[in-house]
Amino acid sequence: xxxxxxxxxxxxxxxxxxxxxxxxxxxxxxxxxxxxxxxxxxxxxxxxxxxxxxxxxxxxxxxxxxxxxxxxxxxxxxxxxxxxxxxxxxxxxxxxxxxxxxxx
Numbered sequence: 001x002x003x004x005x006x007x008x009x010x011x012x013x014x015x016x017x018x019x020x021x022x023x024x025x026x027x028x029x030x031x032x033x034x035x036x037x038x039x040x041x042x043x044x045x046x047x048x049x050x051x052x053x054x055x056x057x058x059x060x061x062x063x064x065x066x067x068x069x070x071x072x073x074x075x076x077x078x079x080x081x082x083x084x085x086x087x088x089x090x091x092x093x094x095x096x097x098x099x100x101x102x103x104x
Contacts, residue, residue, distance in 0.1 A: 003037060004035040004036050004037045004046075004061065004062065004063075005035070006035070006037065006038045006060075006076060007033050007034065007035065007036070007065045007076075008033075008034050008035065008036045008038075008060060008062070008074050008075060009029050009030075009031065009032045009033065009034070009074070009075040010029070010030045010032075010065065010068060010072055010073075010074060010075075011015060011027040011029060011072055011074070011075055011080075012025055012026065012028045012029070012030040012072055013027060013029075013069075013071050013072065013073075014027060015043050017083040026027045027073060030068075030095065031065055034062050034063075034065070035062065035063070035085060036060045036061060036076075037056065037060065037061040038058060038059075038060050038076065039059050040057065040058055041056050041058060041059060041091045041099075042056060054064070055101055056084055056085075056099045056100070056101060057081075057100065057101045057102055058099075058100050058101075058102070059097060059098060059099050059100065059102060060074060060076075060081075060097070060098040060100050061073070061095060061096070061097050061098075062095065062096050063088075063094070063095055063096075064093045064094055064095055064096055065096060068083075068086055068096060068098075069083075069086065069093065070084065070085065071083075072087060073103065074098060074100055079102060079104065080090075080102075080103045080104050081098075081100035081101065081102055081103060082100060082101050082102075082103050083098050083099075083100055084099045084100060084101060085098070085099040086098055087099075
């Protein structure tokens with residue numbers, strides 16, 4: 001397990017409509033100020049990621065959070081990351097591993 005020294009927010013996708021019936025485009029905070037480790041994808045992991053259709057750039061690790069999905073995003077400082085995959089490490093509900101790519 002890596003040292004969790006970064007604070008991140010997990011964002012829920014927009015849902016619903018505004019007063020004019022248009023879909024909302026604002027992401028809301030699902031969980032805020034979560035301690036996480038952040039690592040770039042390097043070595044064998046990087047080359048394995050290149051074989052997929054989407055480019056994994058970074059991975060985050062947190063304690064277990066219920067109901068986190070690939071539809072959500074991670075905000076770290078001013079950067080927003082799309083969650084490409086969420087892994088429940090060893091299926092023990094103790095920690096989650098997120099493979100992500102930078103959106104902005």
